[in-house]
Amino acid sequence: MVNQKLSDGELQQWENWQQQRDQEAGDYLVAKYLPLVDYVIQRFLINLPKTVDKDDVRSYAYEGLLDALDKFKPEKDWKFETYAAWRIKGAIIDGLRKSDWLPRSLREKVKKIEKAYAELEQQHEESVSDQQVSEYLGMTTAELNRAVSEAALSAMLSMDDENLNLQDQMPQSAAGSPDRQLTDRLIKEALAKAIESLPEKEKLTVSLCYFEEMKLTEIAEILGLSVSRISQLHSKAMLRLHAAILSVHEHY
Numbered sequence: 001m002v003n004q005k006l007s008d009g010e011l012q013q014w015e016n017w018q019q020q021r022d023q024e025a026g027d028y029l030v031a032k033y034l035p036l037v038d039y040v041i042q043r044f045l046i047n048l049p050k051t052v053d054k055d056d057v058r059s060y061a062y063e064g065l066l067d068a069l070d071k072f073k074p075e076k077d078w079k080f081e082t083y084a085a086w087r088i089k090g091a092i093i094d095g096l097r098k099s100d101w102l103p104r105s106l107r108e109k110v111k112k113i114e115k116a117y118a119e120l121e122q123q124h125e126e127s128v129s130d131q132q133v134s135e136y137l138g139m140t141t142a143e144l145n146r147a148v149s150e151a152a153l154s155a156m157l158s159m160d161d162e163n164l165n166l167q168d169q170m171p172q173s174a175a176g177s178p179d180r181q182l183t184d185r186l187i188k189e190a191l192a193k194a195i196e197s198l199p200e201k202e203k204l205t206v207s208l209c210y211f212e213e214m215k216l217t218e219i220a221e222i223l224g225l226s227v228s229r230i231s232q233l234h235s236k237a238m239l240r241l242h243a244a245i246l247s248v249h250e251h252y
Helices: 008-020 023-033 035-045 054-071 080-099 104-124 130-137 141-161 178-196 200-211 216-223 227-251
Strands: none
Touching (some): 008 023, 023 080, 035 054, 054 080, 104 130, 104 141, 104 227, 130 141, 141 227, 178 200, 178 227, 200 216, 200 227, 216 227
16 A cells, blocks of 8 residues: 555555556546656756756656656555655666766865865864854855855765765665675764754754755744755865865765
């Protein structure tokens, strides 16, 4: 059974689709779960630079939903919404990687900024200010904020490579070499410590976004800030968290 709270009519639609690939049932399910596409895209729109076409992202997400409907297996005891969100996110990430959306100049800037966060926060053993990072990089705070906004999506995709994206709820395999398992454990410990040490507004933004699953507009209203400011706080948090992961790789 896909979801025990579904009506008999909805359960029949699932059976028609999964057993017979009935097109009418398929259209019904696509319409029913289409809001999941918007839900997942919301997380990516926080970080999308101007070089990425939003229509392309929506297309990737829609393909992910269709893939989820095609491959979902109720006998696995997974909730479809969770499985579909995972598939949609994966489709967006794959699409972005194939499109080579990150220009080389921006890729180099990302590495430079992440290295600055990693080195400064290890040196000070606490979160560092915009002023400290901008001085270290020889740029103004305004230039830093622009660069951070552009770089945040790259940091989020890199975190996904580590299987540490904050939204992931799918069961993870325990397989792997002892070295890999140790590295994973150290990274998760570093990530937990980094989240705890985030500046208060960044920590609140991450918590409300990923653990309370609120939209940017809702977070902005709660914190009394503009949506663009919330987006900026989220971007900085992603870079700080990825910097913590980089530190583990450099020292292990």
